[in-house]
Amino acid sequence: MNLAMLKPGEYGRITKMGAIGPIKRRLMDMGVLVGEKVKVEKIAPLGDPMEVTIKSYSLSLRKKEAEGILVEVIK
Amino acid sequence: MSSESGVQSSELNNPPQSPLNLRGDKRGVTIAVAGNPNSGKSTLINAIAGTRLHVGNWPGVTVEKKSAMFEHEGRQIRIVDLPGTYSLSPYTQEEIIARDYLVHEKPDAIINVVDATNLERNLYLTVQLLELGIPVVMALNIHDEAVSKGYKIDIKTMEDILGIEVIPTVATKKTGLNDLLKAVTSNTSVHHPKKLNYGSDIESAASAVERQIKNSYPQLLEKNPLRWLVFKLMERDSYVMDEIKIGDNISFIEEATKHLIKAHGDDVESIMADERYALASGLTHEVLKKPEFKKMEMTEKIDKFVLNRFLGIPIFLAAMWIMFKLTFDVSTPFADWMDAMITGPFKRWAEAILGLIQAPEWTTSLATDGVIAGVGFVLVFVPVIFAMMFFITFLEGSGYMARAAFVMDRAMHSMGLHGKSFIPMLLGFGCNVPAVYATRTLENPRDKALTALLIPLMSCGARLPVYVVFIGAFFAANAGTVLWSLYVMGIALAVLMGIIFKKTLFKGESPMFIMELPPYRMPSFKSLMIHTWEKGKHFLIKAGTYIFAVSILVWFLLNLPWGVEHKKDSYLGQVGQVFAPALEPLGFGNWEAASSLVSGLIAKEIVVGTMGEIYVQSTDDTDQTEVPTLTDDLKEMGTSFATAAKDAAENVISTFGVASMSSEESTEETEERTPLRGILKGQFTPLSAYAFIVFVLLYMPCVVVAIAMKQEFGTWKWFGIAFAYQMVLAWVVAFVIYQGGKLLGLG
Numbered sequence: 109m110n111l112a113m114l115k116p117g118e119y120g121r122i123t124k125m126g127a128i129g130p131i132k133r134r135l136m137d138m139g140v141l142v143g144e145k146v147k148v149e150k151i152a153p154l155g156d157p158m159e160v161t162i163k164s165y166s167l168s169l170r171k172k173e174a175e176g177i178l179v180e181v182i183k
Numbered sequence: 184m185s186s187e188s189g190v191q192s193s194e195l196n197n198p199p200q201s202p203l204n205l206r207g208d209k210r211g212v213t214i215a216v217a218g219n220p221n222s223g224k225s226t227l228i229n230a231i232a233g234t235r236l237h238v239g240n241w242p243g244v245t246v247e248k249k250s251a252m253f254e255h256e257g258r259q260i261r262i263v264d265l266p267g268t269y270s271l272s273p274y275t276q277e278e279i280i281a282r283d284y285l286v287h288e289k290p291d292a293i294i295n296v297v298d299a300t301n302l303e304r305n306l307y308l309t310v311q312l313l314e315l316g317i318p319v320v321m322a323l324n325i326h327d328e329a330v331s332k333g334y335k336i337d338i339k340t341m342e343d344i345l346g347i348e349v350i351p352t353v354a355t356k357k358t359g360l361n362d363l364l365k366a367v368t369s370n371t372s373v374h375h376p377k378k379l380n381y382g383s384d385i386e387s388a389a390s391a392v393e394r395q396i397k398n399s400y401p402q403l404l405e406k407n408p409l410r411w412l413v414f415k416l417m418e419r420d421s422y423v424m425d426e427i428k429i430g431d432n433i434s435f436i437e438e439a440t441k442h443l444i445k446a447h448g449d450d451v452e453s454i455m456a457d458e459r460y461a462l463a464s465g466l467t468h469e470v471l472k473k474p475e476f477k478k479m480e481m482t483e484k485i486d487k488f489v490l491n492r493f494l495g496i497p498i499f500l501a502a503m504w505i506m507f508k509l510t511f512d513v514s515t516p517f518a519d520w521m522d523a524m525i526t527g528p529f530k531r532w533a534e535a536i537l538g539l540i541q542a543p544e545w546t547t548s549l550a551t552d553g554v555i556a557g558v559g560f561v562l563v564f565v566p567v568i569f570a571m572m573f574f575i576t577f578l579e580g581s582g583y584m585a586r587a588a589f590v591m592d593r594a595m596h597s598m599g600l601h602g603k604s605f606i607p608m609l610l611g612f613g614c615n616v617p618a619v620y621a622t623r624t625l626e627n628p629r630d631k632a633l634t635a636l637l638i639p640l641m642s643c644g645a646r647l648p649v650y651v652v653f654i655g656a657f658f659a660a661n662a663g664t665v666l667w668s669l670y671v672m673g674i675a676l677a678v679l680m681g682i683i684f685k686k687t688l689f690k691g692e693s694p695m696f697i698m699e700l701p702p703y704r705m706p707s708f709k710s711l712m713i714h715t716w717e718k719g720k721h722f723l724i725k726a727g728t729y730i731f732a733v734s735i736l737v738w739f740l741l742n743l744p745w746g747v748e749h750k751k752d753s754y755l756g757q758v759g760q761v762f763a764p765a766l767e768p769l770g771f772g773n774w775e776a777a778s779s780l781v782s783g784l785i786a787k788e789i790v791v792g793t794m795g796e797i798y799v800q801s802t803d804d805t806d807q808t809e810v811p812t813l814t815d816d817l818k819e820m821g822t823s824f825a826t827a828a829k830d831a832a833e834n835v836i837s838t839f840g841v842a843s844m845s846s847e848e849s850t851e852e853t854e855e856r857t858p859l860r861g862i863l864k865g866q867f868t869p870l871s872a873y874a875f876i877v878f879v880l881l882y883m884p885c886v887v888v889a890i891a892m893k894q895e896f897g898t899w900k901w902f903g904i905a906f907a908y909q910m911v912l913a914w915v916v917a918f919v920i921y922q923g924g925k926l927l928g929l930g
Contacts, residue, residue, distance in 0.1 A: 125453070130274040134697050136456040137270035139304050150486070153495035154593035157602075157696055163464075165301050166482075166700035168589050170596070173695060 109181065111160070112174035114148040120179030121145050127176035139163035140177060211252075211259035213288070214367055217281060217312060218296030219305050220267035221582070221701035223324040225249075227296055227354035228264045229710045231364065238717040240897065241266075241280050247623065255364055263290065269304070271311045272452075273422045276628055285315055286407060292318040292367050299329035299336060299351070300702070302471050306463035309345070313376040316408040319347045320367045322359070326351040333474035341470045346377030355707045378410065381458050384443050389413050391439035399435075403427050417443075418452040482582075482702040489586050499590045502583065503609055506574050511613045511644070512834030514566035520827035521566070525559030528816035545742070553738035560734050560785070561727040564616055564887060565719055571610060571617035572718040573711060578606070579624060580706025585698055592696060598678050599685030600637075601630040601694060608634065608677070611641030612670075615884060619891040620718065627694050633684055635892055636905050639884040640677040642670050645788040649879045652791050656860040657872045665873070669880050676881070676912065688904070721894075729890045737785055755781060755793075769878060769914065770871030770921040780878070786885045791859075798862045870929050874921040881913035 114120050122144045125132055139162050140146075149159040149166065157170040218224040229236065232251030241248045249264040265284055266277035273279055285293070295312055297305040312319055321341075329336065338349050348366045352359035380386060392413045396403060403412060407427070415423040416436050424433075440451050447454045488494055530551045537547045578584045584603065592602030603625050611618035618638045625631040650666055658665040740755040751760070751774060759778030766772045766780075775797045783790040867875065883906050884892070892902040 131695050131697075133270075133272050133452060133456065134274055134695060136453060136460075137272055137307070138697060138699070139307070139460060141457055141460055150490050151492075152490070152589050152593060153492050154590075156593045156596070157589060159490065159589065159700060163303050165304060168585070168696070168698050168700055170592070170696045173697060 109179055110175050111146065111148070111177040111179050112158070112171040114179065114181070116148050116150055119145060119147045119182045121182050122177060123180050124178040125176070126178055127173065131173060131176070135169075135173070135177070138167055139165075140167070145182065146179065211261050212292070212368055213261045213263065213290045214292050214294055215263050215265055215285060215288075215290040216294045216296060217265045217285070217308070218267060218322075218324075219269055219298060219301075219308060221699060222267070222296045222298040222301075222305060223354045224264065224267055224296040226580075226707050226710045227294075227322060227324060227352065227360070228262065229707070229713050230354050230357050231360055232262055233709075234713070236713060236717070238714075238721065244276055244280065244628070244897070246276055246280055255368065258368055260364075260368065268308065270308060270456075272456075273420055275626065277626065279422065285312075285317065286411065290317065292320060294322055294363065294367055295319050296322045296324050296354075299323045299326045299334065300332060302336070303460075303464050303467040306466055307460055310379060310459045310462050313345065313347075313379060314408070314411045314414055316376070316410060319345075319376050320363065321345070321347055321349040322352045322354075322363050323349050324352045324354055326359070327353045327356070335472040337470040337472075341466065344377075344466055344469065345379075346375060355705075379462055381455075381462070384446055385417075385455070385458055388417060388439045388443045392416055392436060395435040395439070400427075400429070414455060418455055420452075480702070485703055486586070486700075489583075490589060495590045499587055502587070503606070506578070506606075507609060507613060509835060510570045510574055510610065510617070511567065513831045514570040516827035516830035516834070517566035518563040520823055521562045522559060523823060524820055525555060525562065528820060529559075530555050531816070532813075548742060549735075549738060552742075553735045554731075556738070557731040557734035561723065561730050564614075564726075565723060567614055568617055568620065568722045569715050569719045571621060572715045575606070575621050575624060576711050576714040577706055580704070580710060582701045582703040584624060585700050588696075588698060589700065596696075598637075598681030599689065600634060600681060601625055601627065601696065604630060604634040607638060608641055611638040611643060613644055615639055615641065615643045615888045616891050619888055619895055620722075622895060629689055630694055632896065632901055633681065633689060635895065635901055636684060636908075637677045637681055639888060639905055639909060640673045640680065640881065642673045642880055643787070645786050645885065646879055648788045648791050650876050652794075652859060653863065653867075653872050653876045656863045657867070657869045669876065672877065672916075673880055676916070680908065680912070725894055726887065726890045729893075730887055733886045734785060737782065741782075756797075765914075766878075768922065769917040770874045771867065771878075773866070775866070776875065780882065783879065784883065784886050786887065787879060790879060794863075795859050798859060798866070870921060870924040874917040874924075877920055878913045878917040881909055881916060883909050883913075 109120070110126075111120060111122075122140065122142050125135065125140070125142060127135060144162055147161045149161055151158050152168075157168050158174060159166055159168045160174075161167075216224060216228055228249060228251075232249075232253065235251040235253050237250055239248050239250075240246065246266050250262060252259065252261050254260070263284065265281040268275070268278045268281050271278055271282045271285075273282070284290070293312055293315075295309050297309060309319070309321065323336065323338065326336075336351075338351065342349050350359050350363045350366055352363055354360070381389070389410075393409065396409070396412065396416075407423075412423070412427075416429070416433075417440055419433075419436070443454060444451060447457075449457075489498055491498075533550050533555055534547055537550060542550075575584075578587070584606070587606060588602030590602070591605040595602050595604050604622075606624065607618045607621040609618075610621050615638050618641065619635050622631045622634045622638075625634060646669075650669060654662045654665050737755075740758070741753055743754050744752070749756070755778050756774060758781050759774040759776075762777040762781065763772050763774045766777055771777075775794065778797060779790045779793040782793040863872070884902070889899075889902045889906070892905065893899055
């Protein structure tokens with residue numbers, strides 16, 4: 109299960125960062141860390157990118173990047 | 184998360200003497216301002232430095248550098264605004280600039296601007312700043328918003344844990360700024376950050392690396408703060424590794440971090456990022472009390488509409504339409520006014536004065552047609568640059584720019600661009616020059632360069648007069664369709680070139696789109712004004728000089744050798760004759776067309792003017808009738824400025840203004856150019872005419888765009904590429920149209 113598979117309104121907890129290199133570090137710098145709770149807020153009108161809430165702020169990222177972030181669904 | 188309790192003071196973080204310690208020191212104090220994007224950093228620095236702010240670029244890159252020098256309580260203060268960053272990792276241009284400055288320039292102190300409404304993510308940067316051992320004062324900004332949200336921040340505890348002074352500020356209302364300046368210039372002992380404890384695994388690895396550095400590489404410590412250096416080596420930070428030339432002798436680092444990596448099962452860089460966030464969130468839990476019940480925030484409410492699946496794009500397009508209209512509607516009357524003033528009264532005065540002192544004829548021509556026309560040429564761009572900067576700054580400051588990128592990213596991504604590229608491209612339809620300047624809203628140098636390369640394919644307003652003349656002469660029956668085809672062709676070729684560039688010039692560089700959607704905020708009027716003014720000033724001085732020089736050069740081209748009777752013999756005509764054969768296969772291989780195209784280097788609308796001059800000989804002696812007096816002129820200047828202001832205001836009120844205005848313009852054009860049209864009909868066939876206007880659409884950017892590109896990128900490289908590919912593209916497309924048309928029997 110990865111972040112791109114969550115639907116708007118759903119929550120997940122990050123279990124693994126699949127991304128590597130600069131993208132991984134950039135995501136981590138933005139607070140996308142293992143163990144973090146994340147909520148998918150919206151998908152852009154054209155289907156990509158998506159908006160999530162993490163560390164109580166809004167972050168947008170493309171689905172391609174989100175696919176590298178593994179999550180478990182939480183209620 | 185016991186980390187922040189294990190604070191210890193360290194002599195390592197305290198340089199033996201700090202310039203701040205010297206009371207009443209007349210020496211300058213250098214203060215760097217660091218903080219996250221959207222933390223209100225730029226508003227804060229504007230509020231502190233105001234008009235003393237100097238905006239330039241960081242050396243060699245296109246990132247804006249703002250700095251100011253001023254005196255505060257008898258002390259010279261130099262304040263340098265670092266690019267907004269989330270971190271000090273080496274992955275973005277901004278981050279590299281910020282950390283290079285902090286490590287190498289060693290400012291006396293750092294003001295760390297922290298968004299009080301987004302404490303945890305902002306503190307992540309703070310934690311990294313503390314590693315540098317430079318005195319830090321925190322500006323806990325946007326404090327009013329945090330209070331109104333019901334946040335309670337325990338400032339005292341935060342100061343105790345971090346060992347730095349924390350000053351609540353509201354930059355938009357100028358609250359707390361005096362305290363901030365006082366804190367940062369006063370005795371420094373209170374600002375020396377404590378050494379935060381990163382947990383036993385990291386700390387023991389760090390001690391091992393530290394020992395090794397002290398023993399084997401003591402010289403590195405002259406240039407680098409110890410703790411920073413240790414951490415960067417542990418992270419194998421590529422920049423630091425290259426810089427200190429430690430070479431392959433990294434076995435001691437490997438040895439020291441072996442246990443750490445094993446225990447955490449990740450690379451050190453990630454472990455460190457994790458720990459820094461742990462420190463930031465631990466601190467946040469300690470000092471921040473949020474209300475239990477969270478009401479729906481303004482930003483959320485707005486985004487429900489603005490980012491809505493169905494409404495998102497219509498709202499975006501409407502917003503863009505309004506911005507585009509406002510930018511060009513507000514500026515056009517003023518630009519026209521400036522143009523009229525310069526070609527009217529100023530030119531007349533200069534002629535009168537030069538006539539009075541009996542200057543030779545050629546100096547009069549140089550002064551009026553060369554110098555004054557050149558100045559005018561620079562000035563007419565000023566209103567549009569000002570207007571564009573104002574709206575772009577507003578879009579960015581309000582938080583809408585990020586939404587625009589979010590909504591448009593999918594569409595722009597397909598041609599290798601970023602969502603934010605849309606706005607510069609759109610502005611390109613008005614004028615390519617502000618469009619190139621607008622690429623600075625893109626953070627990634629690759630996105631910026633690619634966007635700038637494609638902008639000239641957006642058919643700007645200056646090309647319209649050329650289309651109008653030719654369409655009027657050849658395609659009056661299908662005017663709308665032909666005009667439409669040109670705009671669409673420009674867009675289609677931009678998509679095509681975008682894809683080609685993505686796969687060639689920018690191959691392998693994968694841009695990422697990881698972007699904060701900041702809360703909506705009203706940008707301060709002062710910030711807007713300062714940005715607008717700085718950009719306009721910058722353009723006037725820097726770009727103005729070049730444009731001015733080029734227009735004088737063109738005057739010489741047109742008028743030399745001195746006393747040329749026929750335009751064909753002028754240098755421009757000679758250049759035209761050289762190029763004409765190359766245009767033969769396109770259907771317009773004559774020196775007249777070639778010379779007109781060469782003169783279009785200045786601005787594409789000049790193509791029509793030059794054609795008029797060349798084809799329609801001896802059309803002057805028209806306004807020899809009555810020369811207005813000086814008082815008439817002055818009166819006229821005043822009233823026409825008032826009219827311009829009124830027009831601009833009316834255009835704002837009815838954004839439909841431009842539609843009516845441009846149609847007026849084209850009728851005006853029709854009457855004026857009628858003789859030219861007749862002649863063109865003899866010189867071109869409809870097919871070669873179409874090939875010609877397509878060529879005008881596509882061939883080289885004008886000189887002002889060239890200069891804007893040079894200014895934005897600090898090198899002529901991108902203009903060179905744009906020039907080359909556009910020339911080829913224009914030739915090929917015009918060739919295909921003309922020869923293809925002939926084959927189809929259209930010629």
